[in-house]
Amino acid sequence: MALAHRPAVDGDYAIFARLFPELDTGDPIPSPAHWAAEIAPNTWLFEQDGAAVGYLFFERLEGVGYIRHVVVAPEHRGRGLGLAMLRAAAAELRAAGCATWCLNVKPGNLPAVGLYQRLGMREAYRSTALRFAWSQVDALPAPDRSLQTCAIEPADDAAIEAAFALPRGQLAGNRAAGRVLLRLLDPAEPTAVHLGFASFNPDFPGAFPFRVASPEFAAPLLAGLRPHARDDKPDMGIVAEADPGLTARLVAIGARVHMEFCHFQGHVPEDMP
Incomplete structure (x- = not known):
């Protein structure tokens, strides 16, 4: 099943609200207004056979790509989708002139930490x-x-x-x-x-x-x-x-x-x- 992505739209809020808690930050789900104004314009929704399997929220800054959220639906984990999503983002960032990228991750999220290290990222500091x-x-x-x-x-x-x-x-x-x-x-x-x-x-x-x-x-x-x-x-x-x-x-x-x-x-x- 091919993985496809498209720009998120305001009407995707229900999907976002379902997947956002998977970040496990303990933060409240952003409001529909916040989603529409700030998150959706910088988000790709990933789908397989028409079903949402994850989303990627990232910003293209001057020379730097800031990956804000990488979320794969629980029932679709373990299939390499996170890597595929980041591969798509990397191509977009290179085309936008971004030579470096960054993100934040909980130290206990070992699968994600391992993935980012495979991609050449290294821990710069803790917050x-x-x-x-x-x-x-x-x-x-x-x-x-x-x-x-x-x-x-x-x-x-x-x-x-x-x-x-x-x-x-x-x-x-x-x-x-x-x-x-x-x-x-x-x-x-x-x-x-x-x-x-x-x-x-x-x-x-x-x-x-x-x-x-x-x-x-x-x-x-x-x-x-x-x-x-x-x-x-x-x-x-x-x-x-x-x-x-x-x-x-x-x-x-x-x-x-x-x-x-x-x-x-x-x-x-x-x-x-």
Whole structure:
């Protein structure tokens, strides 16, 4: 049975909602509006004999392909479909000028980790997803220096992406998706963009990326995000990427470790196994 793929459409939401929990992240299923606005336009649905067997959600950034979701329906696993799906994505990414690709995976998902390693990807760092109540943020110690927050202007995107080793175009994509983009500002050094920034989704709610040059800078960055939080969302989440100091600082005020995962990256292979 040949495996075929097609661009997802809004009407595929029921399929997505059925398969999304297979990611095992513990996150709520994104709403139909979120699916239609952000996920479906960057998703391929894979089918065999007209039946959906999986989906692939990925972004084409400047030179980098970011694989967000790779999901194979449970009843179709063990047949090499994940490899076939990634093979199709690799061809698309190479055609789009992407020389490298990256993704996140739970370290305990050994079949997926093995597949990504077969494709030449290697673990770059580990991240921790944390959740906490906004009220707990008040317990974070203030940093020694006075920092404020300001909106990230498009003209600052490239400098921030370079400072924090982000794929070029990621901030523009976050902005297009309606994220709240803020960076830390030192009034004594207003052009410095390396202090910290966040991309905040008030509907989730959570910030990813959430990067700070020092764990103590989390307090002013979260303080800047807080006015953008929804009244009906008393909790907040962030991902601490390769930053155990930030993780420890938030756990110390009662934040809960929601999930740990690995960031894998590598060159998009010319010849897939």
